[in-house]
Amino acid sequence: MLILDCPCCGRAADETELEGGGEAHLTRFGPGASDDDFERYLFLRGNPKGVHFERWRHAYGCGKWFLAARCTTTLEVFGTYAAQTTAPPPEIVAAIKARRPNWEAPV
Amino acid sequence: MPEARMAWNGAAFDGLAQVRELPVQGMISLRGDLASAPVQNAATEVTGAAMPGPRGVEGAGDSAIAWMSPDELLILLPHGTVQDALARMDAVLAGEHALALDMSDARAVFEVEGPAAREVLAKLCPVDLDPAVFGPGEMRRTRAAQIAVAFWQSGPHAFRLICFRSVAGYLFDLLKGAAHPAARVGVFDPSA
Numbered sequence: 001m002l003i004l005d006c007p008c009c010g011r012a013a014d015e016t017e018l019e020g021g022g023e024a025h026l027t028r029f030g031p032g033a034s035d036d037d038f039e040r041y042l043f044l045r046g047n048p049k050g051v052h053f054e055r056w057r058h059a060y061g062c063g064k065w066f067l068a069a070r071c072t073t074t075l076e077v078f079g080t081y082a083a084q085t086t087a088p089p090p091e092i093v094a095a096i097k098a099r100r101p102n103w104e105a106p107v
Numbered sequence: 108m109p110e111a112r113m114a115w116n117g118a119a120f121d122g123l124a125q126v127r128e129l130p131v132q133g134m135i136s137l138r139g140d141l142a143s144a145p146v147q148n149a150a151t152e153v154t155g156a157a158m159p160g161p162r163g164v165e166g167a168g169d170s171a172i173a174w175m176s177p178d179e180l181l182i183l184l185p186h187g188t189v190q191d192a193l194a195r196m197d198a199v200l201a202g203e204h205a206l207a208l209d210m211s212d213a214r215a216v217f218e219v220e221g222p223a224a225r226e227v228l229a230k231l232c233p234v235d236l237d238p239a240v241f242g243p244g245e246m247r248r249t250r251a252a253q254i255a256v257a258f259w260q261s262g263p264h265a266f267r268l269i270c271f272r273s274v275a276g277y278l279f280d281l282l283k284g285a286a287h288p289a290a291r292v293g294v295f296d297p298s299a
Contacts, residue, residue, distance in 0.1 A: 009177065016250065017233055062176035
């Protein structure tokens with residue numbers, strides 16, 4: 001069972017209260033982009049085994065989107081943070097490094 | 108205006124706890140910047156309740172302010188006073204980027220009362236209902252089985268729940284099942 005702390009309302013939200021929104025921190029490519037960039041943005045996902053950054057929505061609670069860093073193999077949650085960020089904030093990266101010393105932030 | 112009607116005709120059930128639908132409740136949805144003075148004043152003036160903090164509910168009975176999300180309040184008022192309150196709120200909110208809307212007929216209100224009321228809710232909602240964790244003054248938006256609900260503690264052993272009126276029958280059936288006399292767990296009431 002996954003429990004994430006919603007940074008918008010401060011509730012510890014059970015997985016069943018949340019709605020998954022897929023991978024976080026995608027770079028958006030739109031009109032004028034190359035076909036390769038557009039395909040990568042639209043269809044291709046990292047799907048890593050291990051540390052993963054995800055979008056979640058507190059659908060049955062405050063209704064807001066937020067981002068979460070967790071491990072896809074152990075379900076360990078490293079932290080949740082505001083959706084209005086384009087890269088994992090330093091405290092999240094530090095929390096991950098504390099538990100996964102060999103992990104490197106994706107470029 | 109047609110006469111306001113309760114969603115489930117005031118259905119009631121007596122089991123581990125008393126479950127009943129409450130009469131129509133006036134509700135105003137207020138969205139805006141909750142830190143702004145006009146938004147706060149609009150809410151507090153019409154209810155006479157204090158401004159709740161995040162996740163809180165202030166007031167009593169059918170006049171209260173509930174914090175719904177970082178930019179939304181739910182204002183509870185007696186059903187007949189909503190139009191008058193809206194006019195007063197619009198005056199207070201003049202020039203403010205905010206929205207106040209009559210949502211009274213969107214929802215149904217249920218009350219679950221009795222020493223086992225916590226247990227009844229705990230069976231349906233993914234919420235820690237330990238009295239040390241969830242007490243009066245807390246507004247909890249969550250789900251009950253497959254539908255969205257919100258509830259708060261309205262008395263020593265009473266909780267009020269709101270849901271959309273289209274699913275009022277579903278919620279009543281859920282509460283009825285969870286409050287069935289043969290379904291006691293006694294987790295919050297070891298003496299039972």
